Amino acid sequence: MDNFKKTWINLLLAVACFLPLFGQGDFNLPQKKSDKIKFKLVGNLIVIPVELNGVELSFILDSGVSKPILFNITNTDSLQIKNVEKIFLRGLGEGGQPVEALKSRKNFFKLGNALNINQDIYVVFDNSINFTSRLGVNVHGIIGYDIFKSFVVEINYISKYIKLHEPELYTYKSCRKCETFDLSLYNNKPYIEAEVEVDKGSIPVKLLIDTGSSDALWLFEDHDIGLKPFENRYFDDFIGKGLSGNVYGKRSKVKSFKLKSFELDNVNVAFPDSSSISTARLIKNRNGSMSGELLKRFNLIFDYKRAKLVLKKNGNFKASFYYNRSGIILEQTGSRIVKEKEDRGLTGYGNRGGEGTQIDLNTYYRFALKPFYSIVELRPNSAAASVGLKVGDIVVSVNGKQSHNLKLQQIMEYFKNDVGKLIRLKIDRDGELLSFQFRLEDVFNQKKLPK
Incomplete structure (x- = not known):
């Protein structure tokens, strides 16, 4: 058999070996146990480099989304989107109106050495959804669950990298200064139990872990259990931007925020208007979100397959919480x-006829x-x-x-x-x-x- 035929047979065998791995639409690390990817931390958000159908883009790693969304396709003329169907997405924002989008199937997605050859993605063409202008860096989309479900995901906010581990090959290290929490997953999003002290006494709360929000803490007002801003100790403000528009609400402080042995005082909190979070309130027993300004104070290990989250304090832990004092x-x-x-x-220089140096x-x-x-x-x-x-x-x-x-x-x-x-x-x-x-x-x- 000549070398040409041998080469093609070897290639076909290699492809055949990987086909079972990619058949379920999951990410995989071919022939690797783990992979480290550097990220940019922009306004408390994790911006990671990705490759979509051969085009290099930037996405926010957002644990609060169950579907990857592409919302900025400007200057990406070479990006090919195929196998599409029209759908509607609904998210946070005034009025909660649905946003028209295209669902595209069987896309090639690459993050570091992690590959997915059968990735669904949702494409939004409404320019008002583009978050690039609010961050000041080019961002093309958001992705969350598809990464977290496939790997044990380690996030190091100090060194600014994520590390992806094959779950079956991952071994936990002994860590006396860590705390381990049970995760509950609902609609492919992670929730954690915590405690807040707003006025008098601690209140147990169930919070979405949201790496895609730059705030510290969002709480949904519930006067029956004491979740409300201090009287005359809050101000009305713009607090974020969602798929369905801007989000407004009240900003205040909580006296303390506790995650088992970890406790932080005088933490920033936002109470979003109920009209902006109608979809979020549908989640039973959800009281709010824990987001980037809090999360960056820890190094984290997300393990969806074992329903675990490991937190360890980092150098940001004692940093003060500041508000925008300008308005x-x-x-x-x-x-x-x-x-x-x-x-x-x-x-240049020179002598001008005895008149001195010029x-x-x-x-x-x-x-x-x-x-x-x-x-x-x-x-x-x-x-x-x-x-x-x-x-x-x-x-x-x-x-x-x-x-x-x-x-x-x-x-x-x-x-x-x-x-x-x-x-x-x-x-x-x-x-x-x-x-x-x-x-x-x-x-x-x-x-x-x-x-």
């Missing part, structure tokens, strides 16, 4: 051409396409609103730094600074350059929470 929510609303100064220094210091300018950030939400009666800032204003500079040289999350960090910190903004309003300044204020109007 401004920014969005990357596009790009524009910016004229930038480029100093090339000494470009030195040429030339300044050049270059034009570059840079992002710009606009105010898209402005909390009424906030520090920023009180000085005349408006929705639609474009932020040109923050405390003397040009905004186009900053990432969106860097600008937002300015607004979480200490009470009394001076914020100076240059604003482009309909082509007119305006200056504003204000001081960050206590969002609870200088009133302390009950002890």
Whole structure:
């Protein structure tokens, strides 16, 4: 038999060996026990590199979604989506209206060395669903359950990597500083039991573990069991964006949050409006969500097959919880051409006919396409609103730094600074350059929470 025939027979045998592995639409690690993938942590969200049908994309790893959703297909002309049918998805947001989408079957999905050759994905074409503008980095979709069901998933928030382990080959290490929790799965989403102290006494709560939300804690108001904001110790705010629109509610604090021996004090909490969470309230006994601002304080091991979650405190554990004290929510609303100064220094020298030495210091300018950030939400009666800032204003500079040289999350960090910190903004309003300044204020109007 010649070499050509031998090569083809070997290839066919290799494919035949892997066919049983990929037959159920699960992810697999061919000939590997585990795989490590680096991620970016953007606004407390895990952004992972993926390959969909041969095209490199970025997805949020979201334990709160049961279906992978593709919502940003701009500049991905080479992406082929096939085997489609029209469906409707429903998520969080005002009104809870369903969103039209396409369900696509038999897609090739690659995460690190993990492969799935039979992946369903849901494609949403509504531009308002695109979360890229709110994060300031290009994100094309979200995926959760399909990863978590296939592997033991280790998340290291400090070193910024996830590690995927084949469940049958994974062995737990002894860990005296860890806590292990029972997971309950409902609609392919993980839930955990915790305790919160809002006013008086601890209240047991059942929480969705949601790596796809940047907040710390969401609680659903239930006055019968004591889940409600402190009276006069909260403020109304925009608290998130879901598939069905924006989510608004009240922001406050809980006195303590407990996960067995782990306890955190003075934790940020949001109480979303009931109209925005009608679908979430359908889950029996669910009291809210535990999300990125809390989760990043631990290193985690998700094990869906054994219904277990392991938590270990990391270096973020004792970090304080901060609120946006400005009242401004920014969005990357596009790009524009910016004229930038480029100093090339000494470009030449010489002797000018006995008149001395001539030195040429030339300044050049270059034009570059840079992002710009606009105010898209402005909390009424906030520090920023009180000085005349408006929705639609474009932020040109923050405390003397040009905004186009900053990432969106860097600008937002300015607004979480200490009470009394001076914020100076240059604003482009309909082509007119305006200056504003204000001081960050206590969002609870200088009133302390009950002890």
